[in-house]
Amino acid sequence: MQNKKHIDLQTKIIYNNHLTKNLKMKNIAVIGSGTMGNGIAHTFAQQGYNVAMIDISAPALEKAMATISKNLDRIVAKGTITEADKAATLKNITTYTIMAEGVKNADLVVEAATENVEIKLNIFRELEKICPPHTILASNTSSISITKIAAVTKRADKVIGMHFMNPVPVMKLVEVIRGYSTSDEVTNLIMETSRKLNKIPVEVNDYPGFVANKILMPMINEAIITLHEGTAGVEEIDTVMKLGMAHPMGPLQLADFIGLDVCLSIMKVLQDGYGNPKYAACPLLVNMVTAGHLGAKSGQGFYKYTAGSKELVVADMFRKS
Numbered sequence: 306m307q308n309k310k311h312i313d314l315q316t317k318i319i320y321n322n323h324l325t326k327n328l329k330m331k332n333i334a335v336i337g338s339g340t341m342g343n344g345i346a347h348t349f350a351q352q353g354y355n356v357a358m359i360d361i362s363a364p365a366l367e368k369a370m371a372t373i374s375k376n377l378d379r380i381v382a383k384g385t386i387t388e389a390d391k392a393a394t395l396k397n398i399t400t401y402t403i404m405a406e407g408v409k410n411a412d413l414v415v416e417a418a419t420e421n422v423e424i425k426l427n428i429f430r431e432l433e434k435i436c437p438p439h440t441i442l443a444s445n446t447s448s449i450s451i452t453k454i455a456a457v458t459k460r461a462d463k464v465i466g467m468h469f470m471n472p473v474p475v476m477k478l479v480e481v482i483r484g485y486s487t488s489d490e491v492t493n494l495i496m497e498t499s500r501k502l503n504k505i506p507v508e509v510n511d512y513p514g515f516v517a518n519k520i521l522m523p524m525i526n527e528a529i530i531t532l533h534e535g536t537a538g539v540e541e542i543d544t545v546m547k548l549g550m551a552h553p554m555g556p557l558q559l560a561d562f563i564g565l566d567v568c569l570s571i572m573k574v575l576q577d578g579y580g581n582p583k584y585a586a587c588p589l590l591v592n593m594v595t596a597g598h599l600g601a602k603s604g605q606g607f608y609k610y611t612a613g614s615k616e617l618v619v620a621d622m623f624r625k626s
């Protein structure tokens with residue numbers, strides 16, 4: 306005999322399947338065409354969705370289309386897709402600089418604009434006004450509360466986090482973040498949609514840093530503290546974590562790759578959100594960001610970066626004499 310809990314669960318699943326069947330998912334709007342936005346647009350388009358890629362900057366959109374084309378060339382060269390698949394993928398993407406034009410038929414919006422609370426809240430206030438009532442609004446934010454974003458809309462049940470990883474076409478994980486009021490129906494649909502993109506979604510609740518950054522950022526910060534205290538040098542710290550813990554990349558190299566400004570701002574979100582001094586950013590990280598040493602994107606962080614070279618060279622500041 307089935308117990309009540311089991312029956313409730315079954316009823317819930319049937320109910321949810323019934324509801325999600327009624328929500329179609331065909332037109333996707335991606336807001337922001339930077340590192341993440343172009344990867345998200347690429348990934349949906351390759352699976353046959355109609356994608357509107359939106360950015361306030363026309364040059365950013367041009368650059369994004371060139372990046373997507375180059376990334377598709379790489380997959381064609383590997384034999385994973387054909388030239389015809391590449392052409393079909395590109396054809397599925399239309400670019401817009403005016404948000405209202407890009408989202409007017411959207412079933413799902415995935416916002417991947419600059420990580421700034423005011424920018425994101427303004428975008429969601431606007432989306433509430435210009436999107437059809439059925440549109441699900443997702444954010445790819447790394448650290449901003451989904452509940453806070455949802456609160457500026459009148460559809461908090463349809464606001465959710467869809468946290469893709471960089472590089473999006475390659476990385477399997479989508480951290481699906483349920484805001485305080487996100488409905489089961491919308492969560493199930495986003496989990497299902499993520500699977501249709503050949504990704505592996507993981508459902509988490511909306512607390513500062515979610516799961517990925519709540520664990521990753523303190524580890525990166527601890528690696529910086531270890532360097533700052535002189536326990537070991539840049540290469541030594543990264544080598545211990547690569548060879549000892551089987552991490553594909555050391556934490557200091559990963560910090561450079563993510564951007565030290567981004568790491569600092571996520572540490573601040575953790576410290577503000579949990580009020581625990583264990584999340585205080587290392588003063589060395591603060592100094593590096595203040596000095597404009599932001600990692601790969603600025604040419605200098607824990608390592609130095611020269612265009613056209615893939616060699617990993619420790620930044621002069623951290624070289625042993």
Ligand SMILES: NC(=O)c1ccc[n+]([C@@H]2O[C@H](COP(=O)([O-])OP(=O)(O)OC[C@H]3O[C@@H](n4cnc5c(N)ncnc54)[C@H](O)[C@@H]3O)[C@@H](O)[C@H]2O)c1
Nearest residue numbers: 337338339340341360361362365417418419420446447471
């Ligand atoms: N870079 C990463 O590794 C990474 C990983 C996971 C999640 N994220 C998150 O993804 C989001 C985007 O990050 P990114 O690294 O792609 O940033 P990015 O700086 O590369 O791109 C941001 C883009 O947003 C555009 N933009 C800014 N305001 C806009 C607006 N009002 N309307 C439309 N477009 C606007 C900018 O012109 C720019 O092209 C952030 O929320 C970030 O936290 C980033």
